[in-house]
Amino acid sequence: MNDDPIAPTPPEGLPEQLVSDLNELSPEELRKTIIHAQELLNFQDEVPSAIEPQSGDDIIQVTEHDSYTEVIKQVYCNETCDDCPHGPYLYHVTQEPHPDGTTKAYWRFIGNVPLDDE
Ligand SMILES: [Zn+2]
Known part of the structure; x- marks a missing residue:
């Protein structure tokens, strides 16, 4: 080394x-x-915007870091689901360059986020 x-x-x-x-x-x-x-x-x-929520998802918090963006969101899966929304979940979003010259957002699931009710 x-x-x-x-x-x-x-x-x-x-x-x-x-x-x-x-x-x-x-x-x-x-x-x-x-x-x-x-x-x-x-x-x-x-190029789509860096953080593009899927339809129905609730972006709760976005924090920019040097090499990634921290996103906390709640996810709605189905209109008939009694447990919706799910989460909130923490994701680390990085911009991954592709060989064709475009950049795509890559969402990495980190884990559940404890809710603190204020
Ligand atoms: Zn659900």
């Missing part, structure tokens, strides 16, 4: 020139690049 962080492997399909350009950027420039890339994606209208 050495202490040098291993450079991340760029997603397949990212132009080599762009990869080497990105490697030259400062953290601040990288952040601006992300923002601009996000704006371009929004402009092209091909």
